[in-house]
Amino acid sequence: MSTSRTRRAGTFAAVALVSVLGLAACGSNDGDAEPAATNASGVTTVADGKLTACTHLSYKPFEHKEGADVVGFDVDLTDLVAKKLGLEQEVVDIEFATITSGAAFAAKKCDIGYGATTITDERKKAVLFSDPYFEATQALIVKKDSGIKDLAGLKGKKLGVQTDTTGQSYAEENKAANGYTPVVFEDLPTQLAGVLAGRVDGAVNDNGPLLDYVKDNPTTEVVTEFETGEQYGLMVKKDDPNAQKIIDAANEALKEAKADGTYNTIYKKWFGVDAPK
Structure with missing residues (x-):
């Protein structure tokens, strides 16, 4: 997209x-x-x-x-x-x-x-x-050199989430199975800045804004999307x-x-x- x-x-x-x-x-x-x-x-x-x-x-x-x-x-x-x-x-x-x-x-x-x-x-x-x-789903964004391809790759690492979002809910539901620690951000810009700065190892949010973000920030990539079946x-x-x-x-x-x-x-x-x- x-x-x-x-x-x-x-x-x-x-x-x-x-x-x-x-x-x-x-x-x-x-x-x-x-x-x-x-x-x-x-x-x-x-x-x-x-x-x-x-x-x-x-x-x-x-x-x-x-x-x-x-x-x-x-x-x-x-x-x-x-x-x-x-x-x-x-x-x-x-x-x-x-x-x-x-x-x-x-x-x-x-x-x-x-x-x-x-x-x-x-x-x-x-x-x-x-x-x-609008139909949407959740996605995972990481830095290109991270080697992370999915939530399992975040074991022992930090995952950025945006407060009060379905992405935060999805991350919380899957943290025990994948062994990462969610880090909460107030908004999308600070969440994604956290990925760029290395404060977190990846971030989960809606696929639309993440796919838009990687176009202007080529050191990042969306490595996977999760079929959450969401509608706006x-x-x-x-x-x-x-x-x-x-x-x-x-x-x-x-x-x-x-x-x-x-x-x-x-x-x-x-x-x-x-x-x-």
Whole structure:
């Protein structure tokens, strides 16, 4: 899988990055955002005229910064949802766990969330997911001269994992059988920097960002993938009629994009190949 990072001018709405250092008390609006407003589509949003989207940077090629803009596969797909609702997307960078736990929605930090997020039964208890829009699996990245080819090759060594991810869960489930020690990192960039610096002997994360990373870092390689059968979904507040309207619009937008070829265009833009049939 390869990735094109060239932006197609004028195709998608401009995306603004809002840095968020922490959550205020859940269930309250801390005043950073404009008062909630209802637009012509009948959806009430955190900010007037905006579909505020929470994500956690950086997770290239799904969401990352290019200059002042946040771009990526997830961003482009959510632009379609915003357009469906007559809104413009605005992106908030926030801790991943606050999205998957539903805390970001309870605190009115955002209307929708994403981050190459695997749909799991545990996460379904906290958030409402859209229909699946991407299939993924876990992968192992190491330095090319390491001699490591699989998890068994990590016996007595350290394996980097990203906190609150399915990769972390997979690594924990398999550590006893393979004899490695998981080392937890806050985000993908620091996890992969740990591999380059030799702080860990390898790292497990989703295959998409790891395959993208090795193209720009030729001293690393993805040596194996694990068939975990994961699917990504967009997220909104659970058990909320207004959020249900947003996810309904998301499902409609995704369905239309797959039918008219827009999804494939976006997929090829970021991964360099046609989307799987």
